[in-house]
Amino acid sequence: MAKLGKGLAALALSTSFVTIAQAAETMRCSHQLPPAHHIAVVVDKWAAEVEKLSEDEIDVQIFGADSLVKANDNILAVAKGDIECAFSLNFQWGKTLPLMNVTVGPYTMSSIEAWKKWPTSEAAAFLEEKLAEKGIKNIAWMFQTNTSVFTSKGKPLTKPEDFQGLKMRGIGPAFDRGLVAMGATTVSMPGSEVYQALATGVIDAAITDVAAAYSRKYYEVQDHMTVVPVLAAYLHGYVNPAWYDGLSDKSKAALKQAGEAAAGWALEASIEASAHAPDQLREKGVTVHIATDEENAAFQAAMQPSFAEGFAEESGEDGKKLLELIKKIK
Template sequence: MTIRFTAPVLGLGLAFAIAAPAQAQTTFRISHQLPPSHHISQLLERFAEDVEARSNGALDVQIFGASQAFSPEQHHPAVARGDIEGAISVNFQWGNTIPEMNVVTIPYFFTDLDRIEKFPGSEAAAMLEDKLLQRGVRNVAWFYTTRQSIFTSSNRPLVELSDFEGVKIRGLNRLVDEGLVAVGAAPAAMPGSEVYQALQTGVIDAGLTDVSAAYSRRFYEVQQYGTVAPFFTVYFHLYVNPAWFDGLDEASRNAILEAAAEAERAAIPLTEETADAAIEQLRSVGMQLHIQSEEEAAAFEAAMQPPVMDAFLASSPDAQALIDAVENLCGRATGATRRVLRTETRRRCAAAFLPLRGRWPGGAADGSDGVIRAEGAKGRRPRAPYVRRRPTPLRPFGSKDPIRLRTLFGSGATFP
């Protein structure tokens, strides 16, 4: 039974009393900050249905969205204390508590689809999951949310690096803002819900969000231009109270983990489709969009990635090992990324890429073109050797028929 509230919950005790199941079941309550229109919120609803089906009704999954039960900053302590069984947070929300969680927000580092597809179950994911466990929560799933950012503006389009000079722009966090400062911008960090008003009143000149949020938050009403770029990647991730999870019977634990793995796979084509739809929707309402070329992306990476990478490496003694683990997923590696790679990692990836030479632009087998490939990342859930492909169409859980994503989910994503 999935519980939905359309009005704010005044108190968890009251809410949970109302939601108490009529029969003996184990309750699995999940809190998150996303509105119902968000595509990850929609995905979570289907995850809940899948868990209940796989557990044959032994688990009663109750969803408390839109911060009705807990606010985003309350999720971690609430789950760790056992006030609620599970919650979803955005990766960069952990800030200095777990600085390693910022690895996917390093500019132009984690935005290749092959890397994103291989992340769940990888050594890199396991390292982050260990950090989360040390903080009293057990990670269950990584829901890929976006890799298509947009720089919005009203006075002039932000296409060249020089266009950012002196521009007051929405910042994300201290780490990512290092890249914006490097090109002369003046970032001001603020939550996504405050950006529209800040743009409207002139507090800031430019916005930074993902393309779906730019549409759902109606940035096009106060911004004329947008530059779409693979700036960074964002994940929402689901975590639970370890004592609660360990206390479940094996069948219930497996039901959650199997449904989580299915949802992780489903999130990739869903997110890609949502972003494509949002780009067309922004154009349809008159926003003038520029899609960043490979050459432009390389120039932005060269200017923005090094200071952010340096700040990330300085943030934790485990940062270098995490960078290496991400590189073992392979994909592209250029600029500051290549600079911090350990020699053995580069050799291993380059050697594994050799049989596929020429399938990506450049084609140098020694990795000097920045295209590298691993033999396969070691992780908790081994994956088959990667073959570059289009994302598998999202299907309803237990169905063989693909979902028409734009119709079912829309493009209501909101970037925090």
């Protein structure tokens, strides 16, 4: 009987472990960034923090580099419930929610001090409401860059006239208007496809985060890069609302706390990456030019009116309200 009792106890213990294991909520998170990207590292750190704070109630599974869902399909996949979670760059919302493009306005929000205030700002809360209307629950804001590069081959892009006749990877309808105003033709494609497009001549040039130019190895296919504070970009994490509603209070609190922590980590990592990237690119043989105040003023004058017109058309009264809220933190 003793042996039988021990056997039953072992079986009961085993069953309890299975029950606990089954109770863990699987959270598949898709994003497009390569493993070496500084924000991809932050996403991994965030995932570990969620598991720790939820005491393993949530099993976070990260799928980077477009390995689960393609970048342009992430939003719909989460809204439909095909996956639980994804991270997207703000300009990937395109015309679906053009308000998300507000920070890519040429020279609109490049202040690090403003970005420190962003996650808890009225502007961010306003966007979270609009994201909810599109069928997703926002859980994290991760500042990625306020320092971009215009990449090119053969000669640098240092003034608006240099863009005449270039075929470039664009980042979204409103911002691309500024590139077109300078004479470029824009092509839409995911970040993961840009390297190959540059290598094969499908496009002549690109605009990207200065750190991404290094982590995506653009230096192998472009030899000139002009550093410009032309736009600010962020990655944001979001989940399926129905999945979120099924979580325990502990798990919901874990997501909130981890998201707040990750916002700080992303800001620190982005500042560091932007500081080191120009020298890293130079070490790879790239001619790096830091745009002067005069050059930035010329780019702003050429690009900003077209962006403002496009953003106003796409976002309407909501866009005006968001710009007013952003003024409070600039």
